[in-house]
Amino acid sequence: MTPGLLVAALRSGAGKTTVALGLMRALARRGLAVAPVKCGPDYIDPAFHARAAGRPGVNLDSWAMGEDLLGALLRQQGTGADLVVAEGLMGLFDGVPGPAGHTGSSADIAARAGWPVILVLDVSGQSQSAAAMALGAARYDPRIVIGGVILNKVGSERHRRLAGEAIEAIGLPVLGALPRGEVALPERHLGLVQARETEALDARLDALADLVAAHIDLDRVVALAQPTQISAGSTGSRPAVPPPGQRIAIADDAAFSFVYPHVIAGWRAAGAEILPFSPLADEAPAADGDVCWLPGGYPELHAGRLAANSRFLDGLRRFATTRPVHGECGGYMVLGEALVDATGASHAMAGLLPLATSFAKRKLHLGYRRATFTAATTFAPAGATARGHEFHYASVLSAGEGAALAEITDAYGQALGPAGHKVGPVSGSFFHVIDVAP
Structure with a gap:
C-alpha cells in the first residue's frame, strides 16, 4: 500500500504544522501525489493540507472512529497517491482513556497505519537536553518507531550542532533544522485563521515549502516512509454519518x-x-x-x-x-x-x-x-x-x-x-x- 509517515511533536506549538505544510507543498512541487491526513478532530487543518498538497485532506481519529471506518479512510486516502503525509495533534502520545489503540492519540494512528514518526522538536532554550526528550519519545511506546528528528527554532549554527550531535549520538537521525521566526500563519480563538480567509495563502505555503526544502533533507524524509497497513475488509461500505437526505x-x-x-x-x-x-x-x-x-x-x-x-x-x-x-x-x-x-x-x-x-x-x-x-x-x-x-x-x-x-x-x-x-x-x-x- 501507499507509503506514509507522521509528523508529530511532544506538545502543541512546537512547529509540526509548519513542517507538515512545508513538506506537503515541497513534495507536491516535486511532482509527488501527496495525500494529506490530520490526526484527531481538528476541522481547520485539513483545508490547509488540501491547499498545500493539492489533494483533499481527511481526519483519522482512533477514539471517535470505529475500526472499520479508520481502515476504510486509510485505504481511500492512499489510493492514487505516492505518499501519505500525516500531521499529529497536540503531543504525540496525548489522548484520553480508552482501549489500547483507541485513545485518540497520534501514536495510535502511527501504530495502526505502520507509519514512522518524524519528530519535530522545539529546541529553543535548550541544546543537548533535546536528546533526552527524543530518547524518551523513542522508548515510551514500543508500538511506534521514531524515524528521524527535525529541529525547530534553532538560534545559530552552534545551537544546531550541539542539539543535533547529541540526538544523533543516541541513534536517531537528524533530518534538518529550521531557524526560528521564519514563517507564521495567522491565528484566532479556535486555531489558525481558516484557509479560505488567509490572505495570500498560496504564497505563504510556498514560503513554508521554500523554508523546508532549504533546511530539511527531503530525500531522506521520503525514504523513511513505510507502506500503510490496511486491515482486511476495510472497503468503506458505509458512510460515517448516514446521509440526512438525498x-x-x-x-x-x-x-x-x-x-x-x-x-x-x-x-x-x-x-x-x-x-x-x-x-x-x-x-x-x-x-x-x-x-x-x-x-x-x-x-x-x-x-x-x-x-x-x-x-x-x-x-x-x-x-x-x-x-x-x-x-x-x-x-x-x-x-x-x-x-x-x-x-x-x-x-x-x-x-x-x-x-x-x-x-x-x-x-x-x-x-x-x-x-x-x-x-x-x-x-x-x-x-x-x-x-x-x-x-x-x-x-x-x-x-x-x-x-x-x-x-x-x-x-x-x-x-x-x-x-x-x-x-x-x-x-x-x-x-x-x-x-x-x-
Whole structure:
C-alpha cells in the first residue's frame, strides 16, 4: 500500500504544522501525489493540507472512529497517491482513556497505519537536553518507531550542532533544522485563521515549502516512509454519518465551514447530492433540497451581517416548515433566537430553536463526546449512538423548553446531561458528529 509517515511533536506549538505544510507543498512541487491526513478532530487543518498538497485532506481519529471506518479512510486516502503525509495533534502520545489503540492519540494512528514518526522538536532554550526528550519519545511506546528528528527554532549554527550531535549520538537521525521566526500563519480563538480567509495563502505555503526544502533533507524524509497497513475488509461500505437526505443543502462560507471531509465524502459515495449555499451572501437553502445542514464555523464574527440577511433567514424558516434542518455548533447557534457577539450586541437569529447564546461571555467547551440520541433525526434514529467532538467558546444564555437531541458523556464517561434541541423537523447541538455507530 501507499507509503506514509507522521509528523508529530511532544506538545502543541512546537512547529509540526509548519513542517507538515512545508513538506506537503515541497513534495507536491516535486511532482509527488501527496495525500494529506490530520490526526484527531481538528476541522481547520485539513483545508490547509488540501491547499498545500493539492489533494483533499481527511481526519483519522482512533477514539471517535470505529475500526472499520479508520481502515476504510486509510485505504481511500492512499489510493492514487505516492505518499501519505500525516500531521499529529497536540503531543504525540496525548489522548484520553480508552482501549489500547483507541485513545485518540497520534501514536495510535502511527501504530495502526505502520507509519514512522518524524519528530519535530522545539529546541529553543535548550541544546543537548533535546536528546533526552527524543530518547524518551523513542522508548515510551514500543508500538511506534521514531524515524528521524527535525529541529525547530534553532538560534545559530552552534545551537544546531550541539542539539543535533547529541540526538544523533543516541541513534536517531537528524533530518534538518529550521531557524526560528521564519514563517507564521495567522491565528484566532479556535486555531489558525481558516484557509479560505488567509490572505495570500498560496504564497505563504510556498514560503513554508521554500523554508523546508532549504533546511530539511527531503530525500531522506521520503525514504523513511513505510507502506500503510490496511486491515482486511476495510472497503468503506458505509458512510460515517448516514446521509440526512438525498439532496443536502449545506451552508458553505467563512461563517459555516466546519465539516469533516470524510462526512461529505461519505454522503457523496452513498449517492447524495451536495447543494452548497452561502448565508453570508444572503443565499437561502436550495428550494429543491430535501434537508438543510448548517455546519459549525464562526457565525459570532458575522452575527450582524447574518441577522440582516433576510433572504437567508426567511428562506431557512420556509425550508423548516416542511423539511428537516440540522445545525452543528455555530449552525446550532444560528438556529436559535439570538446570538450575542464579542462586543455584547445581541443579534436576532432564525428563531427555530429556543436558544440564546453569547460569545461575549466566553467559556471554553472542549472535548470528545459520546451521544445517545433521545430524539430521532434524519441521520440517526432515537437510541442510536455516535461519537464526536465539541470545541467552542460560546455560552448558553437561555434554553427554553423543547426535546433534547441527545444525552451526552465525555471521553471519561462523565455524564454531561441532555444536549441540543429537537423541535419539529429542526434539530441541533454543539457537538460535531464524527461517526454514528452502525
